[in-house]
Amino acid sequence: MAKDIIILGKKIEPGQTKIINFSFAKLYTATKVEIPIIVSRAVIDGPTVLMTAGIHGDEINGVEVVRQVIAKKINIPQRGIIICIPILNIFGFLNAERTFPDGRDLNRVFPGTKTGSLASRVAFHFTKEILPMADYCLDFHTGGAQRFNASQIRIVPNNKELFELAEIFNAPFTVYSNNLSKSYRSTCEKLGIPSLLFEGGKSLDNDKHIVKNGVDGVLRVLAHLKMLRPEISLPENKHATVLIEKSRWIRAQKSGLLHVKIACNKYVEKDEFLATITDPYGQMRFKVKAPNAGYIINVNHAPIVHQGDAIFHISTNDGTRSDTENLD
Numbered sequence: 001m002a003k004d005i006i007i008l009g010k011k012i013e014p015g016q017t018k019i020i021n022f023s024f025a026k027l028y029t030a031t032k033v034e035i036p037i038i039v040s041r042a043v044i045d046g047p048t049v050l051m052t053a054g055i056h057g058d059e060i061n062g063v064e065v066v067r068q069v070i071a072k073k074i075n076i077p078q079r080g081i082i083i084c085i086p087i088l089n090i091f092g093f094l095n096a097e098r099t100f101p102d103g104r105d106l107n108r109v110f111p112g113t114k115t116g117s118l119a120s121r122v123a124f125h126f127t128k129e130i131l132p133m134a135d136y137c138l139d140f141h142t143g144g145a146q147r148f149n150a151s152q153i154r155i156v157p158n159n160k161e162l163f164e165l166a167e168i169f170n171a172p173f174t175v176y177s178n179n180l181s182k183s184y185r186s187t188c189e190k191l192g193i194p195s196l197l198f199e200g201g202k203s204l205d206n207d208k209h210i211v212k213n214g215v216d217g218v219l220r221v222l223a224h225l226k227m228l229r230p231e232i233s234l235p236e237n238k239h240a241t242v243l244i245e246k247s248r249w250i251r252a253q254k255s256g257l258l259h260v261k262i263a264c265n266k267y268v269e270k271d272e273f274l275a276t277i278t279d280p281y282g283q284m285r286f287k288v289k290a291p292n293a294g295y296i297i298n299v300n301h302a303p304i305v306h307q308g309d310a311i312f313h314i315s316t317n318d319g320t321r322s323d324t325e326n327l328d
Contacts, residue, residue, distance in 0.1 A: 005081065007039055008129060014043045017076060022085075022130070024122055033091065037130070038070055038084040046080025047225055050134035051218070053085070055107050055141070055184060057092015057099070061201040062140030065214035074218060077227040083133065088126070091118075096204060098144065108180070110187040127187060136165075137188050137195035138221065140214055143202045146301040147310065150265045151200040151213035154185075157245070161194055168224045169196055169217035170237055172265060173297055175244040196221075202301060244297060250312040252277060252305045254286045260311075264299045274312060277305065292316055 005012040010020045021034040051069060053062030066086040069075050075082045087093045091100050099105050104119035112123025131137075143149035152173040155162040166174040177197075179186035188195035198217065200210035216235040222228040252258070259276045262268065268290045275288040288311065298313030305311060 002045065005041060005133075007037070007083070007133060012039050012041045012081070014041055016041055022125070024125055025091075025118060035085065035088060035090055038075060038086075039081065040076045040084075041081045042077045042079045042227075044079035046077065046227060047135040048081040048083065048133050049077075049136045049138065049222065049225065049227065050083045050131070051075075051085070051138045051140070052088050052184075053140040054087035054089050054093055055139065056105070056144075056203070057087075057089040057095065057097050058203040059098075059140075059142040060204060060206050061142045061210050061214070062198070063087055063093070064206055064211045065140045065198070065218070068211065068215050069218055072215075072232075074215070074222070074228070074232060076229065077222070078229045080225070080227050081133075082222075082227070083130070085130075088122070089119075098203065107184055108182050110182050110184050111190075123184075131187070131191065131193070134193050136221070136225070137184075137193055138198065138218060139184060139195060140198045142200060142205070142210075143298060146202055147313075148202040148264055148299050148301050149199040149313075150295075150297040151210055152198070152244075152297060153217070153241070154197040154199060156189070162196065165194060165196055165221065165224075167241060168220050169198075170220055170241050171198065171200075171213055171217055172239070172242065173244055173295065174241045175199075175247065175297065242295060244295065244315045246316045247294075247297065247313055248291075248316050249310040250274070250288065250291060250314055252288075252307055252309045252311050254284065255305065255307045256280070256284065256286070258300065258302060258305045258311060260299055260301070262296060262299075264296055266296050267294070268296060268314070269293050288312075290314065 017040040020037045023034045025033045053066045100119040106119045109120040110123045111127040112120040151171045153166040153171045154177040157176040201207040254277045256277045256279045272290045277286045294315035300311040
């Protein structure tokens with residue numbers, strides 16, 4: 001006999017797909033703010049995969065990845081359960097902003113508190129009522145502001161299970177990145193739930209190539225877990241994921257207009273010409289060169305920069321982790 005699956009008080013029967021509204025707050029007009037959660041359960045028992053996007057309200061590529069998973073019915077599993085939440089930060093999405101109306105970053109307040117800020121309350125109820133259902137988590141993000149990320153999976157170093165999952169997902173890059181305090185990923189780790197964080201593109205942008213990388217990765221992971229229905233075809237693995245164990249930010253040495261000369265994803269040699277920074281008056285032209293050979297996995301698309309701004313993220317092989325703070 002199949003066990004009862006109850007999410008937010010709603011029972012999900014075998015073979016059923018149900019939209020459940022996660023209601024947690026109201027607008028000033030007393031209108032309820034609801035987060036739609038799409039739950040699909042197979043007749044056959046199996047693992048539960050939770051897919052989330054829109055933790056930052058301005059990160060549209062991730063929303064589109066999960067939307068396509070639903071629209072193409074990839075979320076209807078052969079076995080187990082798939083839970084899709086295309087937009088976790090509804091407030092930010094409505095305002096086209098990264099944060100909640102209180103200025104809080106949802107990805108910095110996990111696991112949240114019952115009586116804290118609005119963002120903290122959402123994190124708390126999500127962590128208590130939805131996250132424990134998951135056996136695996138796939139979380140979709142983009143680069144912050146105008147920083148364009150190459151498609152990448154981020155995992156902590158020295159975790160064999162996550163590394164194997166990242167290889168299966170097969171994004172162009174797999175990047176070692178330590179968990180940030182009070183992030184969704186760190187909460188998953190504490191709960192013992194394997195999670196992959198996908199990054200690709202930039203905020204307030206919808207890039208079809210980035211989205212395809214995300215959807216293709218979902219297909220591969222579901223196939224590995226024997227959850228993908230046989231009528232859905234798998235994408236070809238043209239190249240193995242490139243592991244980035246160490247990386248650094250290249251920062252602007254001058255303030256001015258930024259003119260990028262190379263594309264994201266590119267492998268560059270030491271001293272290769274990457275960009276110029278000029279002043280508006282035609283008096284200064286500064287060349288930005290690669291400090292080492294490596295892959296460019298993030299490019300700043302901002303037209304103007306200040307001295308010290310991060311403008312490129314490049315892989316390194318020198319055995320040190322310098323300036324690797326997460327800017328997303």
